[in-house]
Amino acid sequence: xxxxxxxxxxxxxxxxxxxxxxxxxxxxxxxxxxxxxxxxxxxxxxxxxxxxxxxxxxxxxxxxxxxxxxxxxxxxxxxxxxxxxxxxxxxxxxxxxxxxxxxxxxxxxxxxxxxxxxxxxxxxxxxxxxxxxxxxxxxxxxxxxxxxxxxxxxxxxxxxxxxxxxxxxxxxxxxxxxxxxxxxxxxxxxxxxxxxxxxxxxxxxxxxxxxxxxxxxxxxxxxxxxxxxxxxxxxxxxxxxxxxxxxxxxxxxxxxxxxxxxxxxxxxxxxxxxxxxxxxxxxxxxxxxxxxxxxx
Numbered sequence: 001x002x003x004x005x006x007x008x009x010x011x012x013x014x015x016x017x018x019x020x021x022x023x024x025x026x027x028x029x030x031x032x033x034x035x036x037x038x039x040x041x042x043x044x045x046x047x048x049x050x051x052x053x054x055x056x057x058x059x060x061x062x063x064x065x066x067x068x069x070x071x072x073x074x075x076x077x078x079x080x081x082x083x084x085x086x087x088x089x090x091x092x093x094x095x096x097x098x099x100x101x102x103x104x105x106x107x108x109x110x111x112x113x114x115x116x117x118x119x120x121x122x123x124x125x126x127x128x129x130x131x132x133x134x135x136x137x138x139x140x141x142x143x144x145x146x147x148x149x150x151x152x153x154x155x156x157x158x159x160x161x162x163x164x165x166x167x168x169x170x171x172x173x174x175x176x177x178x179x180x181x182x183x184x185x186x187x188x189x190x191x192x193x194x195x196x197x198x199x200x201x202x203x204x205x206x207x208x209x210x211x212x213x214x215x216x217x218x219x220x221x222x223x224x225x226x227x228x229x230x231x232x233x234x235x236x237x238x239x240x241x242x243x244x245x246x247x248x249x250x251x252x253x254x255x256x257x258x259x260x261x262x263x264x265x266x267x268x269x270x271x272x273x274x275x276x277x278x279x280x281x282x283x284x285x286x287x288x289x290x291x292x293x294x295x296x
Contacts, residue, residue: 001059001060001062001065001099001100002025002057002058002059002060002090002097002098002099002100003019003022003057003058003059003060003064003065003068003099003100003101004029004031004055004056004057004058004088004090004099004100004101005019005055005056005058005101006031006035006043006045006053006054006055006056006101006119007042007043007044007055007119008042008043008119009056009068009071010027010055010056010119010120011024011027011056011120011221012120012123012219012221012230013119013120013123015071018064018067018068018071019058019060019064019068022058022059022060022061022064023058023059023060024056024057024058025057025058025059025092025095025097026056026057026092026093026094026095026183027056027183028054028092028093028182028183028218028235029054029055029056029057029090029091029092030052030053030054030055030090030091030092030117031045031052031053031055031088031089031090031091031101032047032048032049032050032051032052032053032088032089033045033046033047033048033051033052033053033088033103034046034048034051034053034113034117035051035053035113035114035117035118035119036104036108036110036111036112036113036114037110037111037112037114037122038104038108038109038110038111039109039111043114043119044083044102044103044104044108045101045102045103045104046103046104047103051117052117053117053118054116054117054118054120054216054218055101055118055119057090057092057097057099065100068102069085072085072102074102080105080107081105082104082105082107082108083102083103083104083105084102084103084104084105085100085101085102086100086101086102086103087099087100088100088101092183093182093183093239094183116216116217118216118217118218118219120218120219120230121217121218121219121232123219124219124230124231124232125201125217125232129195130195130196130197130201130232131157131193131194131195131196131222131229131230131231131232132193132194132195132196132200132201132204132231132232132233133160133162133191133192133193133194133220133222133229133231133232133233134191134192134193134194134233134256135162135167135179135181135189135190135191135192135233136178136179136249136252136253137178137179137249137252137253137256138153138192138204138207138256139191139192139252139253139255139256139257139259139260139261140252140253140255140256140259141153141256142252142255143207143252147203147207149199149200149203152196152197152199152200152203153194153196153200155194155195155196156192156193156194156260157193157194157195157224157229158192158193158224158260159190159191159192159193159224159260159261159262160190160191160192160193160222160223160224160229160231161188161189161190161222161223161224162181162188162189162190162191162220162221162222162233163187163188163223164183164184164185164186164187165181165182165183165184165187165188165189165220166181166182166183166184166187166188166189167179167180167181167189167272168180168181168182168236168239168242169242169243169244169245169277170182170236170239170240170241170242170243171214171215171236171238171239171240172240172243175246176243176244176245176246176249176279177240177242177243177244177245177277178236178245178249179245179249179253180215180235180236180239181220181233181235182235182239188265190257190261190262190265191222191233191261192256192260192261193222193224193229193231201232204234205217208234210234213237214236214237215234215235215236215237216234216235216237217232217233217234218232218233218234218235219231219232219233220233242277243277244273244277244278244279245273245277245279246279247279247280247281247282247285250273250279250282250285251282251285253269253273254266254269254270254273254282254285254286254289257269258294258295263295266295270286274286
């Protein structure tokens with residue numbers, strides 16, 4: 001069966017071991033509902049057609065189902081369970097399926113609405129330290145300096161890898177596209193890992209257009225050397241086909257990659273901006289960069 005999880009069963013959460021060995025279809029799935037924190041720090045959802053809860057979609061073996069039912073306190077013969085098991089339509093960036101999930105009953109007290117609709121985001125931003133994974137123009141510090149916030153991004157952990165994702169350019173503005181990530185089974189995205197504070201997060205939410213519903217925060221697991229980190233990053237809500245980026249944006253990505261990422265990944269970026277999604281003026285910039293001593 002298919003199972004949609006949105007709280008403690010998600011990756012990195014305390015009950016994830018129940019589904020750890022099952023098939024994860026998508027960790028960027030969502031359903032129509034509203035997410036709340038209960039009074040004992042557990043999440044639950046209620047049906048709401050105009051709200052979205054983000055979570056993970058799994059294909060699980062039949063013997064897992066009764067274990068999850070017990071964990072959620074649900075039994076078909078119980079007249080007043082804490083959670084109700086229901087079939088819902090689950091959307092992912094690539095497929096839409098019908099899956100089971102668990103809705104909170106009227107017995108549960110709504111201590112706090114999770115406005116992001118994402119329990120993992122709520123956990124990460126309220127845990128210290130907070131890590132931020134930048135894969136686009138925020139790998140470079142030019143605009144941090146221009147905005148007077150470069151001091152908030154001085155704690156650079158270094159280059160990190162995000163497996164099972166690919167780089168997209170799906171957010172369209174009048175001057176060209178902006179970077180995005182999307183799930184891809186054999187994909188790899190490199191980026192820069194920062195340790196940030198609340199003030200830095202406020203700036204990032206503004207810069208990424210979270211309040212304009214351009215991007216939304218999400219949590220990914222990245223790896224640097226042999227260490228893994230749960231990190232906050234941002235992904236485009238309404239994805240469009242890939243499109244070339246403006247020159248200034250391509251330069252920022254290239255500069256950040258040249259400083260922090262692997263040579264092979266830097267070559268992929270150059271290939272993107274010169275061949276796959278050519279950026280006018282990028283070849284001239286690249287020649288000037290190399291003449292000034294930048295790596296080939």
